[in-house]
Amino acid sequence: MSLKPVLQIIGAVAVVLTLIPLIAMDYWWIRMFDFPHIQLTILTMVALITYFMRFDIKLWQDYAFVSVLIGCFVFQYLKIHSYMPYASEEVLAATNETPDLELKLYTANVFQKNKKTQLLMDDIKAKDPDILLLVETNARWRNAIVKDLPSEYNHRVEVPLDNTYGMLLYSKLKLVAPTVHYLVDDSIPSIHSKVVLRSGDSVQLYTIHPTPPMPQHNPSSSDRDAEMMKIANFSRESKLAVIVLGDFNDVAWSATTELFQNVGELLDVRRGRGFFNTFNANNPILRWPLDHVFISSEFRLKEIQLGADINSDHFPTYTNLTYEPDKKAEQQPKPPSEEQLKRAKEQANGVQKVELDM
Numbered sequence: 411m412s413l414k415p416v417l418q419i420i421g422a423v424a425v426v427l428t429l430i431p432l433i434a435m436d437y438w439w440i441r442m443f444d445f446p447h448i449q450l451t452i453l454t455m456v457a458l459i460t461y462f463m464r465f466d467i468k469l470w471q472d473y474a475f476v477s478v479l480i481g482c483f484v485f486q487y488l489k490i491h492s493y494m495p496y497a498s499e500e501v502l503a504a505t506n507e508t509p510d511l512e513l514k515l516y517t518a519n520v521f522q523k524n525k526k527t528q529l530l531m532d533d534i535k536a537k538d539p540d541i542l543l544l545v546e547t548n549a550r551w552r553n554a555i556v557k558d559l560p561s562e563y564n565h566r567v568e569v570p571l572d573n574t575y576g577m578l579l580y581s582k583l584k585l586v587a588p589t590v591h592y593l594v595d596d597s598i599p600s601i602h603s604k605v606v607l608r609s610g611d612s613v614q615l616y617t618i619h620p621t622p623p624m625p626q627h628n629p630s631s632s633d634r635d636a637e638m639m640k641i642a643n644f645s646r647e648s649k650l651a652v653i654v655l656g657d658f659n660d661v662a663w664s665a666t667t668e669l670f671q672n673v674g675e676l677l678d679v680r681r682g683r684g685f686f687n688t689f690n691a692n693n694p695i696l697r698w699p700l701d702h703v704f705i706s707s708e709f710r711l712k713e714i715q716l717g718a719d720i721n722s723d724h725f726p727t728y729t730n731l732t733y734e735p736d737k738k739a740e741q742q743p744k745p746p747s748e749e750q751l752k753r754a755k756e757q758a759n760g761v762q763k764v765e766l767d768m
Contacts, residue, residue, distance in 0.1 A: 417461050421479045424454045428482050431664070441623040441631040444664040445698050448685065451486040458483060489663045492681045493699075499682030501705065502741050504712040504732040510608035511733045513583075513709075517543040517701060518717060518726035519619075519657045519689075520551060522574050526721040527554040533718040535560070537728045540582045541605065545619040545657050546722075547576040555580075569599045575619055577601060586612065594620070594637045604650065607733055613708075614650040616641050622659035632757075634659055635666050639758040642674035646746070651708035651735065652676065657701045657724065666757075667702075673746045673754040676704040679711050679729055686716055688725045703729045707738035 516539035588603035623631035717726025
């Protein structure tokens with residue numbers, strides 16, 4: 411087969427895979443195509459450049475093909491543009507150097523079957539975070555971590571499970587009224603707690619790890635979407651500054667995550683700084699961001715980076731925030747529209763609401 415038909419097939423595949431996520435259905439085989447958007451953008455760009463370099467564009471069929479491919483590329487690129495390092499930063503850089511207003515976060519999906527626990531502990535000690543969230547943690551992981559965890563982490567919420575949804579939260583800072591909720595499924599925990607900063611200020615923390623839309627986990631994305639929308643509502647109603655972190659099992663640019671961010675009135679620390687792809691750590695080609703840190707406008711960003719290779723299928727994330735509520739108006743997100751609130755309510759429909767003391 412000559413090169414031209416090959417490029418046309420590649421282009422057609424890229425167009426189809428771009429359009430599939432636009433279908434308003436939550437089946438796993440639709441929602442999974444939200445993930446490889448970076449790869450689709452690159453594939454479309456390569457097909458376009460190669461087509462222009464190798465062939466004269468003369469026939470109407472060529473013009474039609476190139477026009478469709480250009481439209482596809484523009485659509486794909488606009489979805490990920492805000493995560494480019496040259497785009498505008500959604501979370502502004504920290505301006506306050508007061509150590510008591512800093513909050514260092516570390517989160518990692520450890521991969522439950524991973525036996526090399528020391529790699530994680532070495533990275534934790536190197537990063538020295540204030541708050542440590544570990545998911546996919548069972549009793550074996552809890553025992554290994556507690557054995558070697560520095561004594562400063564004396565505030566703990568441990569929910570070890572063997573179903574790959576165990577969650578461990580350790581903090582140097584005081585946790586006030588920490589509670590474990592099962593928002594959607596009685597085997598999928600979410601930890602909610604107030605955190606007292608060294609300055610004495612309190613902030614609200616939500617940690618989540620919903621199921622991904624994959625046949626071995628869940629045939630649809632409805633449970634994941636419902637949990638995210640419930641957390642978004644809690645965030646919007648909170649009287650305190652909010653941090654939401656964890657393995658969302660969703661990419662930052664999906665319609666679900668964008669709705670979660672809009673309804674929760676939250677900011678994405680990645681925007682304007684890079685993708686910081688956390689999954690799949692074992693595949694340098696098929697990688698995308700699944701582990702996230704969303705914050706309310708009271709916070710600024712001092713540092714964000716991926717953690718070391720811990721022998722997991724995820725890279726950890728390390729984020730250093732500063733609490734600067736007096737400047738929140740400088741990066742205030744737009745309030746959600748009535749349509750967005752309606753869509754979020756529909757996605758959370760059918761799951762009993764957990765009432766929280768805000």
